[in-house]
Amino acid sequence: MPKTPAARSTSIAGLLTATSLVLAVSGCATYDVTAPADARADAPAAAVKEKDARLAADADGKNGAGKNGPGENAPAEGGDGAGSDVDCRKAKCVALTFDAGPSENTDRLLDILKKEQVHATFFMLGKNHVDKRPAEVKRIDAEGHELANHTWSHQILTEIDPAEAKRELSRLQDAVHKITGKTPRLMRPPQGRTDGEVSRISKELGLAQVLWSVTAKDYQTNDSALITKRVLEQTRRDGIILLHDIYQGTVPAVPGILKELKKRGYTVVTVSQLLSPAQPEPGMVYRP
Structure with a gap:
């Protein structure tokens, strides 16, 4: 089966790069991995052209703020994280993600993100979260954040029957679509554990897989200062930050994290x- 440009590296030397064909933990089955920068570099020419056109239009809108359009403070549109366009080919970007919600802390987190004019990706759980808090799911979407899949009940996908793994993902897809009318394009496997079979299922369901490069291990501590310190020590350009809005120490850490990231020149x-300009590719594993 031919590989896409974003996953074309199959040699031993290629295994040392971010764009590679990786052996699955479960055996000889393989799955494709690429880094955000490599995905952008391999974006089709048509996608690059479209991206550049949006950036030009966005710049015109900012220049005409108060006259011909809403300008740079216009609210983001949709639940796919679109919003005002950002060019991470040039900007020093880092992605902010939250797992395992929504929870009783999510509204407070959304208030913070709105105040700071930052958008994040929410990898949501179904059981006791999406099914119990549809209002928060609607708000995540309405305020321009990205809707994403973290399975229905946090089962380790590599340890269960493929049919059950598919149900874990598709049930969350269906629940989010019922609430928002939108279907997630991204998923994060619990504990980051994936393999060739999980990748096959993800591709079938139209889901790209997203791992991370920054973890505060906020499931181990409610110390907001420590959570902040861990995030800032690990963050680099094109990184993906993993936090959980279900733990009590995490949301209070977010304002300080955002303030320092902006001070350091990051665009969140x-x-x-x-x-972008690449589109998430179903089945692909994105890992900084």
Whole structure:
């Protein structure tokens, strides 16, 4: 089966690069991995042209703020993290992601993100989260954040029957679509554990897989200062930050994290904005 340009590297030397064909943990089955920068570099020419046209139009809108359009403070549109366009080919971008919600902390987090004019990607759980908090799911979408899949009940996908793994993902897809009318294009496998079979299922369901480069291990501590320190120590350009809005120490850490990231010159984006002008490719594993 031919590989796409974003996953074309199959040699031993290629295994050392971010764009590679990786052996699955479960055996000899393979799955494709690429880094955000490589995905952008391999974007089709038509996508690059469209991106540049949007950036030019966005610049015109900013220049005409108050006269011909809403300008740079216009609210983001949709639940795919679109919003005002960002060019991560030039900007020093980092993606902010939250797993395992929504929870009782999510509204407070959304208030912070709105105040800071930042959009994030929410990898949501179904059982006891999406099914219990549809209002928060609607708000995540309405305020321009990216809707994403973290399975229905957090089962380890590599340890269950493929049919069950498919149900874990498709059930969340259906629930989010019922609430918002939109279907996630991204998923994060619980514990980051994937293999060739999970990639096959993800491709069938139209889901790209997203891992991370920054973790505060906020499931181990409620110390907001420590969470902030861990994030800032690990963050680099094109990184993907993993946090959880279900833990009590995490949301209070977010204002300080955002303030320092902006001070350091980072533009905080959704995962899809980080990959643009490339589109998330179903089945692909994106790992900084």
